[in-house]
Amino acid sequence: MKFICAKNKLQEAISIAQKAVTGKSPMPILQGIYLSAKNDQLTLIGSDIDLSIETKVVAEIQEEGSIVVDSKLFGEIIRKLPNSSVEIHTVDNNSIEIICEKSKFTLIHMDADEFPNLPNINENMIFSISQKILKNMIKGTIFAIAQDETRPILTGVLFEVTDEKLNLVALDGYRLALRSNNIDNDNTINAVIPGKTLNEVAKILSEDEESVKITFTPNHILFNLGQTKIISRLLEGEFIRYNAILPEEFNSQVIAKKAELLNCIERASLMAKEGNTNLIKFDIKEENLIITSNSQLGTVVEEMNIILQGEELQIAFNSKYLIDVLKIIDDEEIILEFSSSVSPCIIKNKENSKYIYLVLPVRLLNV
Numbered sequence: 001m002k003f004i005c006a007k008n009k010l011q012e013a014i015s016i017a018q019k020a021v022t023g024k025s026p027m028p029i030l031q032g033i034y035l036s037a038k039n040d041q042l043t044l045i046g047s048d049i050d051l052s053i054e055t056k057v058v059a060e061i062q063e064e065g066s067i068v069v070d071s072k073l074f075g076e077i078i079r080k081l082p083n084s085s086v087e088i089h090t091v092d093n094n095s096i097e098i099i100c101e102k103s104k105f106t107l108i109h110m111d112a113d114e115f116p117n118l119p120n121i122n123e124n125m126i127f128s129i130s131q132k133i134l135k136n137m138i139k140g141t142i143f144a145i146a147q148d149e150t151r152p153i154l155t156g157v158l159f160e161v162t163d164e165k166l167n168l169v170a171l172d173g174y175r176l177a178l179r180s181n182n183i184d185n186d187n188t189i190n191a192v193i194p195g196k197t198l199n200e201v202a203k204i205l206s207e208d209e210e211s212v213k214i215t216f217t218p219n220h221i222l223f224n225l226g227q228t229k230i231i232s233r234l235l236e237g238e239f240i241r242y243n244a245i246l247p248e249e250f251n252s253q254v255i256a257k258k259a260e261l262l263n264c265i266e267r268a269s270l271m272a273k274e275g276n277t278n279l280i281k282f283d284i285k286e287e288n289l290i291i292t293s294n295s296q297l298g299t300v301v302e303e304m305n306i307i308l309q310g311e312e313l314q315i316a317f318n319s320k321y322l323i324d325v326l327k328i329i330d331d332e333e334i335i336l337e338f339s340s341s342v343s344p345c346i347i348k349n350k351e352n353s354k355y356i357y358l359v360l361p362v363r364l365l366n367v
Contacts, residue, residue, distance in 0.1 A: 001065025002089035003037045005057060007081050007100060010042075013057040014075045016228055017046035019200040020053040021071040032068040033075075034115045035088075037061045045118065046071060051197050052118050053204075055228040065090060066112035077105050119231055121215055121222045127185035128211040129166060131225070135205040137168045137179040138198050140355060143324050144170040144177035145195040153237040157198055159221070161189035169242050170195075175321045176242060176358040189216055192239050197221075197232035204228060246358060247344060250337035252310040254284060255350070258334045261289075262326040264302035268293045269319035271300040278319040279362055284338070285312055293319075315341045316362045325357045 017033050025031060025048055034045040042059040045052060067090065078086065081100040088098050091106070098105040138157070146154035158169040164186055168179045201223055205212065213224040216234075223230040268280045272293040283290040284306070291302040315338060325347055326334075337346040341364075347357040 001035075001037050001067060001096075002063035002087070003042055003059045003061045004085050004087045005042055005059040007078065007083055007086050009057050010059075010086055011075075011078050013042070013044050013055050014071075014078055016055045016204055017044040017053050018071055018075055019203065020046035020048055020051045020230075022048045023072065025049070029068055029110055029114045030116075031071060032110055032115070033071045034066065034068050034112060036066040036112070038064050038066075045115070047116060047118070049116065050194065050233050051200065052231045053200070053228065054118060054231075057227070063089070067096060068110040068112050068115050069096065069107055074107065077107070119217075119220050121217055121220060121231065123213070123215045123222065123224065125187065126213045126215050126224075127161065127166075127183055127187070128213050129181065129183055130209045131205040131212045132207050132209060133181055134212055135202050135207065137166075137181060138202040138205075140179045140328050141168045141170040141177040142195055142198055142202070143328070144172055144175050146172040153192055153235055153239055156192040156194045156235040158239045158242070159189065159191045159193055159216075161185055161187055169239070171240065171242060171245075171358075174318070174360050175325070176245060176356075177325070178242065178246075178356045180354055190239070191216055191221060192235040192237070193221055193232060194235055197230070201230055204230065245344075246356065247337070247339055247346060250310070250339050250346070252284060252308065252313050252338040254289065254336040254338075255307040255309075255333060256289065256304070256336065258326060258329055258331055260304050261334070262323065264289075264291050264304050265319055265322050265326070268300050268302050269323065271295050271298060272319050277362065279316055280319045280322075281314065281316045281364070283314050284308060313338050313341060315345070316364045317345070317359060318362055321359045325359065329355070329357075 023031055036043040040061055041056050043056050045054045084101050086100045088096055090096050094109055095106050096109050141157055160167040166181050166183045170177045215222040221232050268291045272278045272280050280291055280293045286308050289304050289306045293300050331349045333350055335348050344358045344360050
């Protein structure tokens with residue numbers, strides 16, 4: 001194998017493929033990146049079996065071939081090289097030479113035949129969505145996945161295609177995040193993608209309107225970004241029927257300025273950090289919201305103007321869950337809906353239903 005490639009292009013491709021290499025695999029071959037030089041293209045693949053990422057980069061191929069090199073060391077070497085053309089070729093003793101200007105490295109490589117094949121996915125049932133929209137949908141839900149493995153299905157995000165709409169749903173038992181977007185696809189699909197996969201997908205997706213093509217099989221999802229393909233296994237099991245959790249009625253509706261509410265809660269949470277409860281209390285009045293928190297070190301009272309329709313209410317929350325939601329909402333004004341002091345709070349926007357968030361309250365003896 002022998003090829004020449006621009007250093008910055010090679011470095012970018014390595015960075016993408018590395019996102020699937022965990023370094024924790026019992027199979028040494030999976031701590032490597034697969035390189036294949038063929039037809040004026042260099043293909044790089046990283047995999048941990050559950051997640052595989054393939055990306056292609058233009059290169060001058062002088063001799064075709066394929067090898068596997070240690071992901072971490074290879075990535076570090078290329079990153080530190082001068083910003084110039086990099087020549088890589090195989091030499092005897094299972095090694096490659098990496099030459100760039102006056103730098104020369106020799107690196108042991110592994111046998112490419114030992115690298116596992118990517119799952120074979122027939123890209124016939126596809127839907128497309130803008131990379132920017134999908135990136136925002138993932139960011140708007142991923143924070144609400146469960147962090148412990150006691151219920152593995154909740155460590156993923158539900159991809160639900162229904163009524164020409166894509167819904168992404170995450171929940172962890174304390175809060176629920178739902179993002180929706182219209183798509184041109186009338187299929188019905190239910191699949192749960194591991195949160196780890198979507199974290200990496202979000203890093204690779206661009207901020208522009210280019211499309212990403214998505215294909216589902218019974219066991220895998222494929223994200224096709226053109227030069228890069230991301231394949232992940234799906235989580236097994238039934239996701240919770242989230243629609244049954246969302247309240248249909250409310251007794252109190254609050255319209256509030258998002259930025260002001262976030263600032264008030266963040267200041268109140270400074271006093272709530274003692275212990276792990278992050279407890280803050282809402283006292284919802286007709287024209288204002290009073291947010292309080294106290295600890296052994298002191299107390300804090302925040303007050304802001306709101307518009308209330310319905311009943312006055314006292315309710316308490318873990319401030320972290322509210323802050324997580326408010327930080328990823330872009331709207332100036334939001335709606336909060338309450339049924340009682342022990343029922344979930346629903347947070348949504350005024351104009352449409354692109355998102356719905358649910359946060360469970362903390363029960364208080366005196367509320």
